[in-house]
Amino acid sequence: MFSIGDLSRRTGVKVPTIRYYEQMGLVAAPERSEGNQRRYSRQELERLAFIRHARDLGFAVEDIRSLIDLSGHPEQPCGHADKIAEEQLISVREKIAQLKRLEAELERIATCCDGKTVGDCYVIRALSDHALCADEHG
């Protein structure tokens, strides 16, 4: 039996976040001690580790809920789980592409400033005038 603090240390999920997940129905309400404190089993530790891992990978809480539902039905076809993971992959790739465009733009902005005062600062001018951008973004 683990206290909420044990669970937090073992999974890296903060204590208030665990309680929040319980409220959201992502983890079930666990047993309580005589003094009304939460007591978790190993199964619940594993579920929380699952959630943590999926959150680290950028899955939305709703996706995680679906994945948990799926994992409770091991006899069903797993196409849905694959689909969630693939969509997540696509979204991550899109974010990378977008951020790379920003990186290029910011690189130009942040390294080209040789003005001494704000009046001729390239950072400020570049932000004021989209026409100074090399290409489209945003």
Next chain:
Amino acid sequence: MFSIGDLSRRTGVKVPTIRYYEQMGLVAAPERSEGNQRRYSRQELERLAFIRHARDLGFAVEDIRSLIDLSGHPEQPCGHADKIAEEQLISVREKIAQLKRLEAELERIATCCDGKTVGDCYVIRALSDHALCADEHG
């Protein structure tokens, strides 16, 4: 003189977002028509375009506030503006690095599933067991 809708169309910032920026003090409260509708000048259009551009580049509203304050003092040294842009560049690069790690992990997860049911689905197993991960993330 532009209505809030004109401003929105010209800058790509949505109408409620413009009002929100006014509330947050990012743009000044503009003149009003006799019927109490907002009327903007070209200067305000430019400021909003500046904000839009900076938001597109991922600057936080607080950073934008600083940049606007700076641009109001063109005689000051521009080191601070440079610093904000450089920090933003660093943070974008960190995000890219993190997302690339996720991409690799998700790629492995999403493409390796040849199980037919959830019971032996690699997606679910990989999320349950961090030990299946090729390397650290999150």
Next chain:
DNA sequence: TGTAATTGCTCTAGTCACTAGAGCTTCAAG
């Protein structure tokens, strides 16, 4: 000039995924 469609106004509340704080109780170690 009339009227209808569009646009605008304020205000409150909701989003997502937490995070912080107040004020209290329980637990574990010495």
Next chain:
DNA sequence: CTTGAAGCTCTAGTGACTAGAGCAATTACA
């Protein structure tokens, strides 16, 4: 048996908007 850490519930705050209700003003057209 005491003390200090950890736990409890509850409310409210974060960032950057977004949505909706219920009105008022403006604009286009007949």
